[in-house]
Amino acid sequence: MPPLATRSATTARSTSKAKVDLTAFAVTVRKFSREMSDMCRVVRAPFPNEEDAKLLVRTIDELERKALHLRGLFSGTLPGSAHRTSNNKSASNSASTRPRLIFDTIEEMVGKGQLVEPVKFQELMGWKTRQAVWKAATDNRMFYMELQSERYFPAFYADPAYQRSHLEAVTKILGDLPGGSKLQFFLTRKGSLDGKTPLEALAAGDLAKVKSVAMAFAEIPMKA
Numbered sequence: 001m002p003p004l005a006t007r008s009a010t011t012a013r014s015t016s017k018a019k020v021d022l023t024a025f026a027v028t029v030r031k032f033s034r035e036m037s038d039m040c041r042v043v044r045a046p047f048p049n050e051e052d053a054k055l056l057v058r059t060i061d062e063l064e065r066k067a068l069h070l071r072g073l074f075s076g077t078l079p080g081s082a083h084r085t086s087n088n089k090s091a092s093n094s095a096s097t098r099p100r101l102i103f104d105t106i107e108e109m110v111g112k113g114q115l116v117e118p119v120k121f122q123e124l125m126g127w128k129t130r131q132a133v134w135k136a137a138t139d140n141r142m143f144y145m146e147l148q149s150e151r152y153f154p155a156f157y158a159d160p161a162y163q164r165s166h167l168e169a170v171t172k173i174l175g176d177l178p179g180g181s182k183l184q185f186f187l188t189r190k191g192s193l194d195g196k197t198p199l200e201a202l203a204a205g206d207l208a209k210v211k212s213v214a215m216a217f218a219e220i221p222m223k224a
Helices: 004-016 020-043 050-074 081-088 094-098 106-110 119-127 130-138 163-174 178-185 198-203 206-216
Strands: 145-149 151-155
Touching: 050 198, 081 163, 106 119, 106 145, 106 151, 119 151, 119 163, 151 206, 163 198, 178 198
Parallel strands: none
Antiparallel strands: 145 151
């Protein structure tokens, strides 16, 4: 199979010459998403070849930018989006005035204060010791992202819009998935949650639904 970058370029050239079949494209993206999930489960850093690692990081950055661009193009054209928008206007004031968190690059989220360093995270959580931060991460109750050998925790854990115990319960279900996969889960809209992100669903009190979706995301067998 050709390298990912080559496959992406080939796809871009072919779609520029013909009308895009969105259904087929969605199927291809979903298949690729499953392949990436499989890779997340088996690949562990550091890579034996540093150049391969750098190429992969550049490719993922490019995919993130294109995915965000596509999301912006299609988010307003989904069936029922206008209906959901009108319904959202009747939501609580706290929910309607809070800007929606968007799954962005780590650099952007750090710059916006959505991902914070351990010292700041400890302060936001009201914890007395740094050990409490690392214990939460070790217990899979919370997670962090890495950027240039530094670790950053999602600030939404300290947001009063969510019950901390609910966030921790869902994070624990996601288990040993990489931090990037967990962040993607919390900030990506789900059809099974009526178009909400898991964070939005948790703010609305839909813990049971979010836990069920998290189990499917982590590929945990459902109990009979």
